[in-house]
Amino acid sequence: MALPEVIVTKNLIKKYKDVCAVEDLNLQVNSGEVFGFLGPNGAGKTTTIRVLTTLAKPTAGSVWVAGYDVTREPEKVKKVISVVQQHLTLDLDLNVKENMELHARLHHIRGADRKQRINELIDYVGLTKQGGKMVTDLSGGMKKAAMIARALIHRPKVLFLDEPTVGLDVQMRRRIWELIRRLNSDGTTIFLTTHYIEEAEALCSSVGIVNEGRLIALGKPNELREKVGLMAVETLVDGKFAHYQYFPDRDAATMYAQSLPAEVKTIIIRDSNLEDVFVELTGKKVGDEER
Amino acid sequence: MLWVDLRFLSRNWLKTLATTLVAPVLYLLAFGYGLGRGVTVEGYSYLEFVIPGIIALTAMTTSFNAAGMKLHVDRLFYKCFDEALMAPVSSFALIFGKTLIGVVRGLLSTVALLVACFAFSPLPAVSGLFWLTLVVTCFAFSFLGVLVALIAKSHQDMSVFMSLVILPMSFLSGTFFSLNQVPAVLRVALSLSPLTHTSLCLRASALGQPFPWWSLAVLVGFGAAFFGLCFVALRRTSS
Numbered sequence: 001m002a003l004p005e006v007i008v009t010k011n012l013i014k015k016y017k018d019v020c021a022v023e024d025l026n027l028q029v030n031s032g033e034v035f036g037f038l039g040p041n042g043a044g045k046t047t048t049i050r051v052l053t054t055l056a057k058p059t060a061g062s063v064w065v066a067g068y069d070v071t072r073e074p075e076k077v078k079k080v081i082s083v084v085q086q087h088l089t090l091d092l093d094l095n096v097k098e099n100m101e102l103h104a105r106l107h108h109i110r111g112a113d114r115k116q117r118i119n120e121l122i123d124y125v126g127l128t129k130q131g132g133k134m135v136t137d138l139s140g141g142m143k144k145a146a147m148i149a150r151a152l153i154h155r156p157k158v159l160f161l162d163e164p165t166v167g168l169d170v171q172m173r174r175r176i177w178e179l180i181r182r183l184n185s186d187g188t189t190i191f192l193t194t195h196y197i198e199e200a201e202a203l204c205s206s207v208g209i210v211n212e213g214r215l216i217a218l219g220k221p222n223e224l225r226e227k228v229g230l231m232a233v234e235t236l237v238d239g240k241f242a243h244y245q246y247f248p249d250r251d252a253a254t255m256y257a258q259s260l261p262a263e264v265k266t267i268i269i270r271d272s273n274l275e276d277v278f279v280e281l282t283g284k285k286v287g288d289e290e291r
Numbered sequence: 292m293l294w295v296d297l298r299f300l301s302r303n304w305l306k307t308l309a310t311t312l313v314a315p316v317l318y319l320l321a322f323g324y325g326l327g328r329g330v331t332v333e334g335y336s337y338l339e340f341v342i343p344g345i346i347a348l349t350a351m352t353t354s355f356n357a358a359g360m361k362l363h364v365d366r367l368f369y370k371c372f373d374e375a376l377m378a379p380v381s382s383f384a385l386i387f388g389k390t391l392i393g394v395v396r397g398l399l400s401t402v403a404l405l406v407a408c409f410a411f412s413p414l415p416a417v418s419g420l421f422w423l424t425l426v427v428t429c430f431a432f433s434f435l436g437v438l439v440a441l442i443a444k445s446h447q448d449m450s451v452f453m454s455l456v457i458l459p460m461s462f463l464s465g466t467f468f469s470l471n472q473v474p475a476v477l478r479v480a481l482s483l484s485p486l487t488h489t490s491l492c493l494r495a496s497a498l499g500q501p502f503p504w505w506s507l508a509v510l511v512g513f514g515a516a517f518f519g520l521c522f523v524a525l526r527r528t529s530s
Contacts, residue, residue: 053377054376054377055373055376055377075379078377078378078379079379081377082377083373083377085370085373087370088369088370089369089370089371089373089374090369090371091295091365091369091371092369093298093299093302093369094295094298094299098295098298099371101294102294102295102374103374103378105294106374106375106378106379106380107378107379108379150374
């Protein structure tokens, strides 16, 4: 029977010399979820992924992935996870299929099964015509798709995607989103980090919001929105200053808007979003650089 | 691990071989046929004396570069070494796999150099001990290449190591001159270089002198030490 929780961290701390990149992180991701780890650049998202995927050792605390302790049983963890890193990690001296073959060999997938799996996945991510091309000849989106195809070779239970659409154009971003949804519906649990609010809202069934290495909110997007208020009233004075107020429902938001003085020329009533949650909790925008 | 490096080699074999052989062939022409013409060392013509030294330094630089530079690029620039670290592969397999390309290329370039030597001069006596020394040398310097590539934090670190360690070693380790010509203190200092022991073994084997087994043992010791240190360096990459 599949474990309900595939990722669990308890009091995870990761320090680099004196800098605490992840501070006392308690996290739980259930099987079959698309979990979004949301936060500004430098918040500790990539460091957390590195610990969860055995690339970095925790300074303190416990971490289990698919029921295995990442510190004590890294080899078992490696067999059931895969990672698509934020930066390009394809071997530029190889073509797309060769990159996939290397990954398959490293995961001990042999002979005919290896060849069949490579061809299936190349088709799956829409790179049928690009299989023999050198990595340097691919567009940014194709490189990302090739990295995803490579990551799926050994049929991982959990796929980590670190900022999967950073630097991609809108069309390619949508294609990658489609691919992520398809993977999830095929049974893969997805853990993705992003600092794009719309990405988290479009894909994630639950999210954790991290800031300065600390988890500041965890839950389903709607639950988090309810905490600050499902409706937002945005007011602009002289087109310069934006002020936000949050309300539990549209009626309360409308009543507030009607009570505003006549100098307020622009009033926007809209659904709140995860950006509002983040701003309310931290006083900063998600795109702000932290450190 | 070797498969990927062989793919690269098969795609670039001519370029790789040509660039590997430029320096040793130039040394051979400049020192062996140019400066060394008419000179004798320890009763042998300078050409006979210097060929084993040039083969030693070729084996060293080729093995070190082949194992070290590709890993260095994979780790710091292509970042694809992370994929190998996240695969269920043992540290032994990772280190040994990345080492093998250095051994393969070191031996190939040596064979190519021997063929080049054959075109210009009598071939040195290539015995079993000659090949044994070469294999041990290629392993030792491939392990060193992997070690430095795992430690280096930038391209400059690799260049600094090449300039401060590999380059002096290639000229001073009894490759171009006899260690009997230098003061005793310097001779002791030069014996700390693994390449000195390669030169001694290859020269003795090529010129039919008594084989210095002690030097071969020292060379094996250097290789084992570099191999062991690779594990420490690999563990540090995931700290």
